[in-house]
Each structure stands twice: as structure tokens, then as C-alpha cells.
Amino acid sequence: MLVISVKKGWELMLHGKTIVVGITGGIAAYKAATLCSKLKQAGAHVHVIMTKSATQFITELTLQTLTRNPVYTDTFDERDASVVSHIDLADKADLFVVAPATANIIAKMTYGLADDMLSTTLLATTAPIMVAPAMNVHMYAHPTVQHNMQVLAERGMMMIEPDEGMLACGYTGKGRLAEPEYIVEQIEAYFSKMTAAKDDRMAFSANQEDALTSSKLQGKSVMITAGGTIERIDPVRYITNDSSGKMGFAIAEAARDYGAKVTLIAGQTQVEPPEGVEVIRVESTQDMYDAVMSRFDNMDIIVKAAxxxxxxxxxxxxxxxxxxxxxxxxxxxxxxxxxQELGARKNGQFLIGFAAETHDVAAFAQDKLRRKQCDLLVANDVSRDDAGFGSNNNEVQIYDADGLVESIPLSTKHSIAHRILDIAYERLPLEVDELE
Known part of the structure; x- marks a missing residue:
């Protein structure tokens, strides 16, 4: 998961965003007041649409007071002659959140029914939709409800699973609306990822343009290790890990784009290596050791991403x-x-190591950098499910002997690869002709 201070995340990611909150008729509707309040405090523009049933549990006046905006319950209650209300709300939304979402509204969304203000607006919006179900445990577990939620998820709607515990109906089980604080965290995380993706697309585009004209590593020999090694138990069984090779391959591609002569030593990988580089396939750690050491003396930069x-x-x-x-x-x-052997043997080569950790990332990374005598060490938390092994994205911290050099937020591995090589390039010793 993306690790961000929630309070700072709200302030940074939700300010100025237009969020439409759909409230349906369940006892959990009272929690929507807290949700709207927290979104408003974070600087979001909050608009509420309630079903008629929702008004039995919480009043329009309460939500109007909290959001400072009119609350909508009737499709035909047009308050501004210059717009059609449900279309206007559908168009202006940056995100649509249905909380609580009853089995009824989930079914309507699945089959495209539009018989009230909320369902009509949901059908008209092109904004991303986040759904937080809340209902009786048996209703939630019903095959029809589960099917409907699966359909919505397959259409790209974000589902926030309900909590387990004592329900208002007296049953104990899964069906309680997720707490408002958690829903806000998920909203913030969504906007954070969207911002990161937008920045990353811009950065990647800039990197591509830069790569076409850049020759910063022209004349340099770069060796990169990638993927996971495997250790045979017998002819059909072996020990390995989850490395996909994507990070190492991205660095090899970036080095190639920067004009370097690239040697890529790859173990087991899930993707094809980039074109335009020398690829040496190995199986075991000993195989990789032999391949690396036999070429080490002729290299300027070594990136051990395997x-x-x-x-x-x-x-x-x-x-x-x-x-x-x-x-x-x-x-x-x-x-x-x-x-460690590379660090002990290096004689002018620039050495970049990687540390895949599951906890205490900074401490382990800096300790590894010192013990292995790296010039840079790139660390990441591989316990996350949205980055690291197998993912196209990563979030890394880059360290040198003095500590943290740069923290790169969730980005594609290609853009991270360019940044790693940019930092390495800035630290390479100047050539003689550059000094003259």
C-alpha cells in the first residue's frame, strides 16, 4: 500500500477535488455525516445525493450544513435553470463515492437502472466510482450480491470491503460499513496514485525525449544483473524468488537510451529483455557470479538489480x-x-546495489551499502502489493554513504531507471577532455 501521512495526504490530495457522495437507505447512513465532514475538512468540494430511504436515517439539513452545498434527493427538483442537476453533478465529479451502498443500489448499478436521482446520476457520470457496501451479513454473502459486486469491480469500480463485527440487526459478521476514516484514506490513496501516474507519464515522456538526444553515457560500459536466480534441488525442483526482472530490464533499456554499451546478465525473468543490449542468460547464483566477475574489469558502471x-x-x-x-x-x-565481492574488487567502477526489504528499509539499506561498499543503494519495500516484485511500478529510496539521496514516490520502473542513472551520471568522475 502507498505509505503517506493521512492528514498530510488529505491536505495535499483532496484539496479542490469535487467528490459526489451517494447515500442510500441503511442504518450506516449516519456514518456518511462523518465521511462528508472529513472530506470537507480536507478541502474537497462535497456534493451529496440521497435516496428517499436514506432520508429516513439522516436528514438533508445535517448533510447540507456539513458540506455547505444543497443536498439532492429528487431527480425533478431542479434548482438552477441553467443546468440539469444530475448531469451537472455527474460532469463535475472527480470521484463518485457511494457509502453506504445497499444491495439495492448495487443491483441498480449492475443492471443500469435509473429510477431516482442517485441511480440516474451514477449512470450519467464518467467519473471513477468507489463503492462501500453495508448490509446484513447474509445479504452481503448472497450469491446475487457477490455476483453484482464482481461485475462492478470488473467494470473498474473500486470496492471498499465492509468490516466484520456486530451489525445493527443483531447478527455478527461481515457487513458493517468501513469506518469513515478508512474510506477517506482510500479516497486519498486513489488521488495520490492518479497524481503519481500523471507525474510519471510526464516524467517518462520527458525521459523519452531526453533519451533521444542524450548521450550522457556514450562510451561507457554498463553491466546490469536482473531477475531471480534458481538453485536446483533435483532436475524438476528448485529454490527461487518472486523477482520478475522488470527493474533490471528497465535500467538496461535506460542505459541503452543514454548511449551506453550495455551488458545484461539475466536469471529467471517474466518479461522479454530490451533490444539493443547484450544479453547473457544464467541460472544459478554461481552462474551469475562467474558471468559478472569475468566482465567486471571492463565496466564503468555496475547495477546489481538481480x-x-x-x-x-x-x-x-x-x-x-x-x-x-x-x-x-x-x-x-x-x-x-x-x-560484496564487487565492492571489495572495484577499482574506479561505480557500483549500484539494490535492497529488497520487508521492514526497517532505511536501516537495512544503509547497513548493506556500507558492508558491500556500494556507491549508491536503491531500496524498496517488497511487502507492498502495488510495487516491487512483478509490478510495473516501484517506490524507492536511494542512499549513498551520507544517507538518503532521494526518495522517489510510486512511479513506473522505467522512469525510476532513468533517475537512478541520472544520479549515477552526476557522480561519475570527469573525463580528461571534460576537465580541459
Whole structure:
């Protein structure tokens, strides 16, 4: 998940955004008052549409007071002759949030019914829609409701799962509306990602344009390792990790675009390597070690982005191991440490390492940089499900011997690759002709 201070995120991401909140007829409608209040406090322009049933649980006046905007309940209650209300709200929304969303409104959205102000506006909007269901546990679990929510999710609507606990009807289970604070966090996270994606598209476009004219690494030899290594247990089984190779391949592509002669040493990967670079395929950590060390002396920049196996089986069976007992013990022995050996051997080469961590990222990254004698170390949290292994995106922190150099928010791996090489280029020693 994107890690951002919620309070600062609201202020940064929600200010000036137009959010339409649809409130339907469930007991959880009272929580919508808190949701609207928090969105308003964060600087959003909040407009509320209520179903007739929702007005049985909370008044229009309450929500009008909190949002400082008229509350809509009737499709035909046109208050401004210059616009059609439901079309105007549908058009101006940056985000549409339905909270609470009853089984009824979810069904209407699924089948395109438009028989009141809320369902009509939902059908007319092109804004992204976030749905927060709330209902009896058995209703929520009903196959029809589950099917409808799946259909909406497949259409791109964002679903906020309800909480588990004591429900107003007396049952205990899943069906409580997610807390307003959590819904606001999800709204903020959505706008944060959209902002990051927009900035990233602009940055990537700029990088592409820069790459076409840049020759900053012309004449340089760059070696990159990518992907995961595998350690054979027997001919059909092995130990590996989740590395996809995407980050290393992105760096290889960026280095190529900057004019470098690129050597890409790749283990197991999920995507095809870029064109225009020398690709050397390896399997095990020892294979990668041998390939790297045999070419190390001729390189100017080395980027070790591969996720190698730290250990390998002490014995590799020549034939498939047959299942004979309930337990099997495999003895592992330590593999050569490629990055540490590179740091110890380097003689003018610029060394960039990677640290894939699940906790205490900064502390582990800086410790690794010092022990492995890297010039830069790129760290990321691989426990996240929206970045890191297998994803096209990443969020990284770049360190040198003095500490944090730069923190790059969630961006595509291609744009991060260009930035890593930009920082490396700025730190390369000047050539003789540059000094003259």
C-alpha cells in the first residue's frame, strides 16, 4: 500500500477535488455525516445525493450544513435553470463515492437502472466510482450480491470491503460499513496514485525525449544483473524468488537510451529483455557470479538489480527425488555474495546495489551499502502489493554513504531507471577532455 501521512495526504490530495457522495437507505447512513465532514475538512468540494430511504436515517439539513452545498434527493427538483442537476453533478465529479451502498443500489448499478436521482446520476457520470457496501451479513454473502459486486469491480469500480463485527440487526459478521476514516484514506490513496501516474507519464515522456538526444553515457560500459536466480534441488525442483526482472530490464533499456554499451546478465525473468543490449542468460547464483566477475574489469558502471538466492542445496540430486517419507530435510549452503565481492574488487567502477526489504528499509539499506561498499543503494519495500516484485511500478529510496539521496514516490520502473542513472551520471568522475 502507498505509505503517506493521512492528514498530510488529505491536505495535499483532496484539496479542490469535487467528490459526489451517494447515500442510500441503511442504518450506516449516519456514518456518511462523518465521511462528508472529513472530506470537507480536507478541502474537497462535497456534493451529496440521497435516496428517499436514506432520508429516513439522516436528514438533508445535517448533510447540507456539513458540506455547505444543497443536498439532492429528487431527480425533478431542479434548482438552477441553467443546468440539469444530475448531469451537472455527474460532469463535475472527480470521484463518485457511494457509502453506504445497499444491495439495492448495487443491483441498480449492475443492471443500469435509473429510477431516482442517485441511480440516474451514477449512470450519467464518467467519473471513477468507489463503492462501500453495508448490509446484513447474509445479504452481503448472497450469491446475487457477490455476483453484482464482481461485475462492478470488473467494470473498474473500486470496492471498499465492509468490516466484520456486530451489525445493527443483531447478527455478527461481515457487513458493517468501513469506518469513515478508512474510506477517506482510500479516497486519498486513489488521488495520490492518479497524481503519481500523471507525474510519471510526464516524467517518462520527458525521459523519452531526453533519451533521444542524450548521450550522457556514450562510451561507457554498463553491466546490469536482473531477475531471480534458481538453485536446483533435483532436475524438476528448485529454490527461487518472486523477482520478475522488470527493474533490471528497465535500467538496461535506460542505459541503452543514454548511449551506453550495455551488458545484461539475466536469471529467471517474466518479461522479454530490451533490444539493443547484450544479453547473457544464467541460472544459478554461481552462474551469475562467474558471468559478472569475468566482465567486471571492463565496466564503468555496475547495477546489481538481480534478486539472487543467498543459499543453495548442499547436494543436487541427479534424478527426481521420490516421495518416500512424510518429511524431507534439505541442507542449504551459502552462495557467493556477488555484490560484496564487487565492492571489495572495484577499482574506479561505480557500483549500484539494490535492497529488497520487508521492514526497517532505511536501516537495512544503509547497513548493506556500507558492508558491500556500494556507491549508491536503491531500496524498496517488497511487502507492498502495488510495487516491487512483478509490478510495473516501484517506490524507492536511494542512499549513498551520507544517507538518503532521494526518495522517489510510486512511479513506473522505467522512469525510476532513468533517475537512478541520472544520479549515477552526476557522480561519475570527469573525463580528461571534460576537465580541459
Amino acid at each position: 534478486a539472487v538466492s543467498d543459499y543453495r542445496p548442499a547436494v543436487r540430486a541427479d534424478q527426481k527425488i521420490k516421495k518416500t517419507t512424510d518429511r524431507m530435510t534439505i541442507e542449504l549452503v551459502k552462495n557467493p555474495d556477488i555484490l
